Amino acid sequence: MPLRTPLTERLGIDHPILLAPMDVIADARLVRAVGDAGGFGILGGGYGNRAWLMQETAKLDGLRAPFGIGFITWSLAKKPDLLDIALAAKPTAVMLSFGDPKRFAPAIKQAGARLICQVQDEAMAEQALAAGADVLIAQGTEAGGHGASRTTLDIVPAIVDLAAGRVPVAAAGGLADGRGLAAMLTLGADGVLLGTRFYASQEAAGADEAKRRICAARSGETVRGIIFDLSRNNVWPAPFTGRCLVNDHARRWTGREVELLQQIERVSADYVKARTEGNFDVAAVIAGEAVGLIHDIPPASEIVMRIVSEAEQILQGRRNSSWLPRNSTEQ
Structure with a gap:
């Protein structure tokens, strides 16, 4: 059974699981796979490579599942015309991270898309809400790639309290399994945004x-x-x-x-x-603290189904001993 939350209702999806718009890694293939599984795929527009963005948005033509396109806000400000390419693909939502979304919000709204804003503190959240954000992503420092210093356990309830039910809040940072989803729902979040877990999937465009x-x-x-x-x-x-x-x-x-x-x-x-x-002894593998929870490279659909199933069982009180810390036993 799908976990229904205000986030799933707002984005028109079956499961409260969002794909982080990892630059290049979250390409059209991965977006499709997450969307087909009932989650919400977000294309990684990143710093804004025009040729790549045009190529990948073309591959999303005809996609029936809701999807989004994400940008690094301060970088998009240097190439604002890329937003037109994104909106021409008719995404359900555009996600902006790391900067004031106010400049781009009117065009996104006028195109009929939702505005998703990733934030790292209350001031950023207030800024996003003032710009008309439809969804907030509360990102903790455990996340892979760029972020700030607040932990997920700290920032998520703080942003949930600030949002006060006005918009759905998804949690990000150090999450990779059903325990993480269940924990964030318990903290008041409406879903999760996952990067590293989907990086280690068959469809991800990583080495x-x-x-x-x-x-x-x-x-x-x-x-x-x-x-x-x-x-x-x-x-x-x-x-x-x-x-x-x-x-x-x-x-x-x-x-x-x-x-x-x-x-x-x-x-x-x-x-x-x-x-x-491809020498990763020198080049960075951008990944978050959830790596300790990741041990395989399955299809993205399996990741979605596995997380939802585990979270449902935990929330229903049917904990499986395999999810307990080592040396722990059921009481």
Whole structure:
């Protein structure tokens, strides 16, 4: 049975599970797979590659399931015409993250799309609501990629209280299974937005080696900082830093950021070469703290069904011993 919440009603979906718009990774194939499974796929518009965006939105033509397109707000401000390409694809919603959505909200609303805003504190949430946000994503620091410092357990109830039922709230950050969905629903959220769990899916447009490393990583083997942003000459505005898997490059330069800057031309050249060659000892695998919960690379549809089934059973009080911590037993 589907878990019905204000989020599923607002977006017209069966399950309160949203695909994070991971830059490049969340392509049309993955969006379709999540949507066909009853979730909400969001295309990763990211920094705004025109050719890629046109190519992937064309592949969504004829998709019956509701879907969205996501952008990094401060980057979209440099290429505002890309929003026209996105809206021409007739998405159910446009998701904006990391910046004031006010500039783009009128065009999104006029096109008949919902506005989803990802926020990291109450001030950002108030800003999003003032711009007319239809859905808020409360993102904790455990999330992969860029974010801020508030934990998921802290930020989610804070944003739920602030929203006060005006709009649905989805939780993001460190979530990858039915326990996470059940926990967030218990905290008052209306669903979850997942990135790393869907990165490790068959349809995700990531390198096989990157997916393998996500599955092999243990809890605690991610790091948040500015190393990979410095290395690729793409420093973000404060307060946002990036989380990725710990690798040789991160171990070498964490705590030595000033020295890295002094050698930036060489380091950047090496980093570009590593990304081109798929050398993930240097290039970052962007992933969140949920990696310790991820051990396989199934189809996206299986991920959706597995999470929903587990969450339903937990919420109904039928806990399975396999979900308990090791060395724990049912009472």
